[in-house]
Amino acid sequence: MSPIIRLIPILILVSLSYGQKTYFSAGLIAQFGSGLQPSIEIGDTTRESYVYREHFLDVTAAYGNFTLWSNFEFSSPPRIGPDHLGLRKLRLTWESERMSVNAGDLYGQFGRGLALNLWENQGIDWDSSLKGIWVTVRPTEKLSVDLVSGNAAGGRHLPIGPGVDPRIRDFSEDGTVSALLLTADNLLPNLSAGFYGVEIDAVNPWYGKMQNLSGDVESVDSISVRTRSFSPGLFVEYFGSDFDIYMEMMKRSLEIFDADSLYSTPLYDWLYYDRESSGWGGYASVSYYPGKLGVTLEYKNYFFDSSHPDIRTKLPYRLGRLSPTMNGPTAFKEHSSVLMGRTPHVMDFEDEVGIQAEVNLNVSDDLFLIFNYAQSSRHTGFRDVNYIDGYDGWEEVGTESQFWFSDDEMFYPFKEYYGEMNYHYSPLNLDLRLMAARSSEMVETYAENILELPYSETHPLYDHTQEQLNWFKRDLFTLPTQLTMNLPSGHGLMLYWEHQWEDYHDRNYLVYRDLSTGEIDSVTTDETLTVPYYYRYVALNLSKPSRYSFGFVYDYASAVKTGTPQNTDPKNDSWLEEILRNSGVNMTNKWFGVQGFLYLTPATILSVFYGSLQGGLKCDSGVCVYVPGIEDAFTLTLTSNF
Amino acid sequence: MIRLIVLFSLVSNFLLAQTDQIPSIKLKLADGTNTSLEEIHQTGPVLIDFWALWCAPCLKAMRHLDDLQEKYRDQGLTVLGINIDTERSRSKVRSYIRSKGYGFTVALDPSQESYRRLNGTAMPYTMLVDSTGKIVYRHSGYLPGDEKILETEIQLVLSSQEGL
Numbered sequence: 001m002s003p004i005i006r007l008i009p010i011l012i013l014v015s016l017s018y019g020q021k022t023y024f025s026a027g028l029i030a031q032f033g034s035g036l037q038p039s040i041e042i043g044d045t046t047r048e049s050y051v052y053r054e055h056f057l058d059v060t061a062a063y064g065n066f067t068l069w070s071n072f073e074f075s076s077p078p079r080i081g082p083d084h085l086g087l088r089k090l091r092l093t094w095e096s097e098r099m100s101v102n103a104g105d106l107y108g109q110f111g112r113g114l115a116l117n118l119w120e121n122q123g124i125d126w127d128s129s130l131k132g133i134w135v136t137v138r139p140t141e142k143l144s145v146d147l148v149s150g151n152a153a154g155g156r157h158l159p160i161g162p163g164v165d166p167r168i169r170d171f172s173e174d175g176t177v178s179a180l181l182l183t184a185d186n187l188l189p190n191l192s193a194g195f196y197g198v199e200i201d202a203v204n205p206w207y208g209k210m211q212n213l214s215g216d217v218e219s220v221d222s223i224s225v226r227t228r229s230f231s232p233g234l235f236v237e238y239f240g241s242d243f244d245i246y247m248e249m250m251k252r253s254l255e256i257f258d259a260d261s262l263y264s265t266p267l268y269d270w271l272y273y274d275r276e277s278s279g280w281g282g283y284a285s286v287s288y289y290p291g292k293l294g295v296t297l298e299y300k301n302y303f304f305d306s307s308h309p310d311i312r313t314k315l316p317y318r319l320g321r322l323s324p325t326m327n328g329p330t331a332f333k334e335h336s337s338v339l340m341g342r343t344p345h346v347m348d349f350e351d352e353v354g355i356q357a358e359v360n361l362n363v364s365d366d367l368f369l370i371f372n373y374a375q376s377s378r379h380t381g382f383r384d385v386n387y388i389d390g391y392d393g394w395e396e397v398g399t400e401s402q403f404w405f406s407d408d409e410m411f412y413p414f415k416e417y418y419g420e421m422n423y424h425y426s427p428l429n430l431d432l433r434l435m436a437a438r439s440s441e442m443v444e445t446y447a448e449n450i451l452e453l454p455y456s457e458t459h460p461l462y463d464h465t466q467e468q469l470n471w472f473k474r475d476l477f478t479l480p481t482q483l484t485m486n487l488p489s490g491h492g493l494m495l496y497w498e499h500q501w502e503d504y505h506d507r508n509y510l511v512y513r514d515l516s517t518g519e520i521d522s523v524t525t526d527e528t529l530t531v532p533y534y535y536r537y538v539a540l541n542l543s544k545p546s547r548y549s550f551g552f553v554y555d556y557a558s559a560v561k562t563g564t565p566q567n568t569d570p571k572n573d574s575w576l577e578e579i580l581r582n583s584g585v586n587m588t589n590k591w592f593g594v595q596g597f598l599y600l601t602p603a604t605i606l607s608v609f610y611g612s613l614q615g616g617l618k619c620d621s622g623v624c625v626y627v628p629g630i631e632d633a634f635t636l637t638l639t640s641n642f
Numbered sequence: 643m644i645r646l647i648v649l650f651s652l653v654s655n656f657l658l659a660q661t662d663q664i665p666s667i668k669l670k671l672a673d674g675t676n677t678s679l680e681e682i683h684q685t686g687p688v689l690i691d692f693w694a695l696w697c698a699p700c701l702k703a704m705r706h707l708d709d710l711q712e713k714y715r716d717q718g719l720t721v722l723g724i725n726i727d728t729e730r731s732r733s734k735v736r737s738y739i740r741s742k743g744y745g746f747t748v749a750l751d752p753s754q755e756s757y758r759r760l761n762g763t764a765m766p767y768t769m770l771v772d773s774t775g776k777i778v779y780r781h782s783g784y785l786p787g788d789e790k791i792l793e794t795e796i797q798l799v800l801s802s803q804e805g806l
Contacts, residue, residue: 023665025777027761058761062665069759095668108753113729119753185676192674239674244736285733294737329729336696358734360741368742424705429786431702484702484786492786545787602791603780605764621730639763641780 023062028640030055031079035633038566038615045564047572050630054078056088056122067093071105080627081125081156089129102134106150110181111235111248114281114302115198116148117327124618124625125156128324130177146181152200152325156625169349169623171324175202190239196250198231200323201257226257227319231326243288252304252326253278254319277320279304279350283329292362298355300331301403305350306380308394309446322349330622331356332374333418337435337480338537339500342616345414345441346624351378353405354414366425372418381410383447395449409471409507412442430485437478443504444472452515464512464521475503492543494551502533534558541595550596555614557589565589567612574632576611591631604640609633663775667756669724669749672736679722679756682747683775686718687799689792692757692767694727695734699784700766704744706789710796711746717800718773721746726754768792772799 037050057072071089091104109117120127132150155172183194233250255276282301305320354376361369381397399406416439423432450466480498510524541551567587593611615629666680693700711721770779779795
């Protein structure tokens with residue numbers, strides 16, 4: 001073929017593309033921090049050097065119906081999570097009126113995400129995106145078909161220790177996801193419905209006891225195992241003029257792919273699991289918004305796994321555990337307040353039933369009220385039973401109903417009341433936000449039944465059964481206040497002022513029953529209030545619109561959970577702490593910082609911080625991670641869009 | 643030689659094309675209907691604001707966005723609030739907007755696809771698009787008083803539109 005002939009199709013393509021709309025944009029987040037990281041081990045006062053460099057560059061280029069999105073990361077090390085240098089995400093999208101094709105790194109969800117929810121939050125090092133292809137076809141106005149196929153790989157393993165609640169989701173999966181969604185829009189007037197099926201063929205880390213040749217357990221180790229799950233589900237959505245309803249139900253069946261070969265392996269004594277597991281999840285919401293009132297009721301019921309405490313604490317990779325690509329609605333309020341954000345309800349996606357009610361009331365143009373109530377529990381509790389023949393095992397105890405939460409301490413009840421008042425004063429553009437929240441949550445429960453106490457000279461009730469319930473509960477009361485206003489000089493003032501009281505109750509309940517009659521002979525109840533904690537957080541900023549902002553943050557804790565008071569040694573003071581200490585400020589358990597940011601352009605912000613920040617939990621959509629504190633630190637952040 | 647011609651064609655094509663045009667992103671509105679950014683900006687300038695219920699500065703800015711919508715609606719301005727709340731509070735969005743009585747257009751993007759494609763880095767993220775689809779102003783964050791600067795930018799776009 002002559003060069004001229006080869007050139008013709010290229011020239012035709014180029015000439016056709018003249019006049020096509022093109023788009024190019026980028027977003028940059030560059031973070032640098034240098035300071036000291038305090039140990040979170042109890043009694044450990046050491047501080048390690050802590051430097052992080054975490055930079056992201058998002059680039060989007062669109063041309064006609066095509067869009068190319070890419071994300072580069074240069075982190076070594078990041079604030080949390082693993083290092084990465086180079087291209088991290090890439091996706092090519094083609095869209096037309098009736099069809100769209102996405103190839104590369106995929107995000108999105110089916111329904112409300114119970115069976116498929118692909119999302120990412122770098123701040124908590126969570127990424128459940130797929131690498132693959134997502135095709136959406138709309139053959140008619142009312143029908144759409146989504147086909148998804150891709151691979152989800154990655155993991156985050158959390159050590160057991162201070163700040164790491166065993167209920168916090170970790171993940172590790174190398175799975176191939178294949179999914180189909182059929183959606184019928186306006187099936188009836190304002191009524192839409194969808195049906196889906198999601199199959200995941202995965203390789204999961206699997207724990208087993210390593211045995212020596214004589215059968216004794218030598219160590220506990222893990223190997224990988226193939227599992228396959230299938231999750232069919234359906235959802236229905238109705239939009240009324242002043243109300244809407246949403247309902248979704250799904251079921252999940254899971255099996256070990258090659259169980260026979262695994263179970264026949266002589267060196268592994270597989271722990272606890274059946275070869276198959278199944279569970280289900282449901283979510284519903286109703287919103288009613290006539291005029292200035294808005295009411296939303298939500299109901300969640302997730303029952304995928306009810307493993308007993310040994311498995312929960314020692315074997316995080318249990319069979320019934322949800323894939324990281326599944327993430328239903330949390331149905332409790334996740335707060336934006338600093339102190340409430342550090343002490344969230346830690347949700348159990350595998351086993352939780354609960355409700356949330358929120359009322360919005362627009363009293364007037366200047367006064368807006370929000371009330372929120374949430375309550376939940378697990379479906380199952382466990383009792384450690386010591387049988388007469390010496391057998392010791394976990395006995396499952398269920399709630400009265402699988403469809404409603406329980407107040408019983410065995411089922412890890414959680415409850416929160418929240419109220420918020422927003423007041424706006426137009427002449428000063430003043431916004432006052434007063435919040436109050438009270439919550440209680442069971443952190444740990446242990447129940448034990450000894451069916452016959454052995455003979456003991458010191459114990460008068462040796463021929464009795466003993467029932468013991470021990471629980472550890474947290475009560476929180478938080479009062480956050482936020483004030484922003486315009487000053488006559490054209491500057492803005494922002495004041496955040498938060499108080500929080502945290503109490504832990506340790507209760508032990510003992511009952512002795514006569515072995516022959518079953519009657520109660522003795523009841524003992526001990527309740528101890530452990531050290532109550534009080535926290536205070538203050539931030540004050542003065543700003544000029546679209547120019548700059550500067551101010552300080554102050555963080556205080558009456559006691560530190562590691563047991564070691566912070567900032568007691570003047571030798572470890574930063575220059576800021578030295579100035580404050582020399583001015584007579586008691587620095588014990590206080591964290592100070594000065595911060596500022598500068599608008600280089602309306603979409604380019606340079607932020608600077610010097611001082612100390614307390615560590616704590618950080619959560620999004622029920623997924624939490626412990627973000628360590630940083631002391632005597634200098635941090636620099638640049639965000640930009642161009 | 644062919645490579646040079648192709649390269650020249652592509653570069654010249656890119657230079658002559660309508661650059662900085664907002665891509666046509668598909669959107670689902672809060673009332674359940676489907677639309678696209680392209681469809682919305684065909685009726686005039688669009689002020690896009692990415693917001694979420696967890697973002698306190700976003701909620702403060704929304705009062706002013708609603709005022710801007712009321713004030714410049716007759717001149718063809720559309721204020722489009724794209725909510726990027728994930729499943730955790732998606733059910734509450736309509737209830738919040740309706741009880742507040744906001745009159746601007748609200749779209750729901752729980753997978754944050756539009757925010758990602760427009761390279762948002764800090765919330766609230768605001769973009770002003772003129773009636774030709776060109777992004778003329780971007781702003782990240784909200785400080786008291788920012789609404790006045792935004793209004794000046796809107797007036798500039800509207801006045802340049804009148805001059806066309």
